[in-house]
Amino acid sequence: MHRRAYERYLVETSATFCVEGEGPRRSMLRDVSPRGAGIITTYPLAPKQKLTLFTDSSFFFKVPTTRKTQVVWCEQIGDRYWRGGLAFDEDDKVEFAR
Numbered sequence: 001m002h003r004r005a006y007e008r009y010l011v012e013t014s015a016t017f018c019v020e021g022e023g024p025r026r027s028m029l030r031d032v033s034p035r036g037a038g039i040i041t042t043y044p045l046a047p048k049q050k051l052t053l054f055t056d057s058s059f060f061f062k063v064p065t066t067r068k069t070q071v072v073w074c075e076q077i078g079d080r081y082w083r084g085g086l087a088f089d090e091d092d093k094v095e096f097a098r
Contacts, residue, residue, distance in 0.1 A: 006033040015039065015055040017069075029055055036072070036087045045074040045084045053086065 008031045015029040017039070027041035037053065045051075049071040067088050074084035 006035050008033045008038075013055065015053060017041070017051045017053045019043075019049065019051055024054075029053075030083075034088075036085060037067075037069070038083070038085055040077070040081055040083050042080050042082070044076070044082050045071045047071050047073060051086065 010031050011029050013029050015027050016024045017027055018024050025041060025043045027039045027043075030038040030040060032038075039053075051069045051071065053067045053069050055065055069086040069088055072085040072087050074082050077083050
C-alpha cells in the first residue's frame with residue numbers, strides 16, 4: 001500500500017488560480033498538505049501545467065497565501081467539473097497555523 005509522505009488536511013474553501021497568460025479562475029480548495037493541494041474547478045487542467053494559487057484561508061494558513069504550483073493529475077467529474085492534484089514548487093512548502 002502506498003503511504004503519503006505528508007499528512008493531508010481537509011479544508012474545503014474557495015481559492016483562485018491563474019494560468020500563465022490568462023485571468024484568474026475560481027476553484028474549491030479541497031485539501032492541502034505541506035507539499036500540495038487538491039482542487040475542484042470548472043476549468044480543465046493538464047499535467048505539468050504551471051499555476052499560481054491564491055487563498056485567504058486564515059483559519060488554516062498563517063496569512064493569505066500565494067503558491068506556485070504544477071498540476072500533477074486532473075480528471076473530469078460530471079459534465080462541468082474537474083478535480084486535480086497540485087504540487088507546490090520545491091522551495092514553496094506551506095506553513096500551517098497552529
